[in-house]
Amino acid sequence: MKPPAFDYHDPRTIDDAIALLVRHGGEAQLLAGGQSLVPMLNFRLAAPAVLIDLNRIPDLAYIKEDRGQLCFGAMTRQRQVEFSPLVAHRLPLMIEATRLAGHLPTRTRGTVGGSIAHADPAAEYPAIVTALEGEMVVQGAAGKRVIKAADFFRGAFTTAIDPGEILVEIRMPVTPDHSGWAFEEFSRRHGDFAIVETAVMLTFDANRRCRAARVAVSGAGAIPLRMPAVERMIEDSDLSEKIIVEASAQAAELIDPATDLHASAGYRRHLTRVLVRRALTRAAAQARGRN
Amino acid sequence: MAEPRKISFTINGMVRDGQAEPRRLLADFIRDDLGLTGTHIGCEHGVCGACTILFNGAAVRSCLMLAVQAEGADLRTVEGLASADGQLDRLQQAFRDHHALQCGFCTPGMLMAAWDLLRVNPTPTEDEIRTGLSAVLCRCTGYQGIVEAVKAVAGQRHAAR
Ligand code: FES
Numbered sequence: 323m324k325p326p327a328f329d330y331h332d333p334r335t336i337d338d339a340i341a342l343l344v345r346h347g348g349e350a351q352l353l354a355g356g357q358s359l360v361p362m363l364n365f366r367l368a369a370p371a372v373l374i375d376l377n378r379i380p381d382l383a384y385i386k387e388d389r390g391q392l393c394f395g396a397m398t399r400q401r402q403v404e405f406s407p408l409v410a411h412r413l414p415l416m417i418e419a420t421r422l423a424g425h426l427p428t429r430t431r432g433t434v435g436g437s438i439a440h441a442d443p444a445a446e447y448p449a450i451v452t453a454l455e456g457e458m459v460v461q462g463a464a465g466k467r468v469i470k471a472a473d474f475f476r477g478a479f480t481t482a483i484d485p486g487e488i489l490v491e492i493r494m495p496v497t498p499d500h501s502g503w504a505f506e507e508f509s510r511r512h513g514d515f516a517i518v519e520t521a522v523m524l525t526f527d528a529n530r531r532c533r534a535a536r537v538a539v540s541g542a543g544a545i546p547l548r549m550p551a552v553e554r555m556i557e558d559s560d561l562s563e564k565i566i567v568e569a570s571a572q573a574a575e576l577i578d579p580a581t582d583l584h585a586s587a588g589y590r591r592h593l594t595r596v597l598v599r600r601a602l603t604r605a606a607a608q609a610r611g612r613n
Numbered sequence: 614m615a616e617p618r619k620i621s622f623t624i625n626g627m628v629r630d631g632q633a634e635p636r637r638l639l640a641d642f643i644r645d646d647l648g649l650t651g652t653h654i655g656c657e658h659g660v661c662g663a664c665t666i667l668f669n670g671a672a673v674r675s676c677l678m679l680a681v682q683a684e685g686a687d688l689r690t691v692e693g694l695a696s697a698d699g700q701l702d703r704l705q706q707a708f709r710d711h712h713a714l715q716c717g718f719c720t721p722g723m724l725m726a727a728w729d730l731l732r733v734n735p736t737p738t739e740d741e742i743r744t745g746l747s748a749v750l751c752r753c754t755g756y757q758g759i760v761e762a763v764k765a766v767a768g769q770r771h772a773a774r
């Protein structure tokens with residue numbers, strides 16, 4: 323189908339975008355890369371009276387390192403991330419996940435902030451910011467505020483961004499030394515949203531024991547699930563095969579998956595166990611190799 | 614401002630102007646307003662890839678963009694691949710040589726996606742070719758001929774290095 327009629331604005335600055343958002347209130351919808359919103363417009367699942375297109379705001383597209391964090395402007399294209407030497411060097415986990423997000427032609431347009439603000443329960447970036455305890459910077463007429471990942475995702479397709487606010491930046495810690503990482507997902511076809519996916523970051527100490535573990539699972543609930551109980555089983559261990567098997571079994575226990583068109587709850591549980599095991603195994607080997 | 618907007622962009626090396634309502638999809642504008650029907654529309658929601666074109670040099674789904682977003686851009690469609698005298702470009706010739714099409718519906722999208730793939734990775738492995746081509750669906754060929762065609766072009770580049 324074709325989109326319904328809407329008024330269209332393409333502001334050049336963040337301030338202009340916020341002013342438009344304030345003026346039009348609930349009537350308005352922000353357009354980022356459009357790889358989820360335009361299909362919804364075409365299906366008429368979304369029918370905003372006003373569309374505010376963020377694609378002509380250059381200040382929203384950048385990748386920079388700042389005080390131990392990698393900062394992504396919300397309108398940074400996924401394709402930009404995929405080929406960024408800075409990201410490859412400082413946060414390679416993000417590149418691994420990006421290659422699993424859609425296809426090259428959708429990554430040309432798709433943005434980091436769009437994916438996170440859309441908060442699809444099966445999208446890759448929400449899983450990473452959750453695992454790495456990233457931060458989202460939102461801006462409204464009253465200024466900026468920073469929201470931690472743990473407080474940001476409120477439900478499927480629902481975030482803590484208030485009406486009148488725009489997501490402007492996403493921050494994640496750069497990869498510590500002696501770390502290993504892995505992003506594992508299972509989807510029916512390459513480029514599809516995952517049925518289940520997991521993001522893992524392990525940091526070892528000089529004695530090859532795990533100093534810090536970060537594990538998140540997505541697709542098995544409404545929001546990405548950080549797994550402190552699993553992390554505690556791994557931390558201060560040598561990540562032997564036995565521990566990895568136990569930790570991944572624990573991860574499968576912690577989720578509360580739904581049965582839907584794509585997979586049964588039992589199958590999601592099974593996938594969680596298998597994917598977490600694979601991710602931990604790969605990340606541990608890598609961390610040891612870099613020690 | 615749901616009224617039509619003036620737009621102007623370059624497509625296949627020519628500057629074209631027009632008017633588009635904001636809701637007009639870029640794919641429809643290219644096909645219906647500019648008469649460039651080489652770009653196909655299969656699903657209209659970003660899944661099939663038949664509508665893939667190059668937008669400022671990079672492949673995009675033209676059914677997931679608004680025509681007004683193309684203002685000032687440089688576009689290329691399948692019509693822009695062959696030279697003015699009708700000589701097929703290398704990728705098109707390889708598609709022909711390797712029977713990479715049957716009904717041809719997916720072909721414009723396949724060509725543009727493969728073009729972008731070879732641009733970012735001039736010497737892809739078969740695995741990388743298959744991953745790249747998974748951006749476009751083909752209901753006829755079983756993909757083998759398409760993979761062979763892209764491999765052949767990549768092979769020429771391997772040899773040229
Ligand atoms: S018509 Fe655009 S992806 Fe199918």
Ligand code: FES
Binds near residue numbers: 716719720751752753
């Ligand atoms: S040749 Fe018919 S869809 Fe590909």
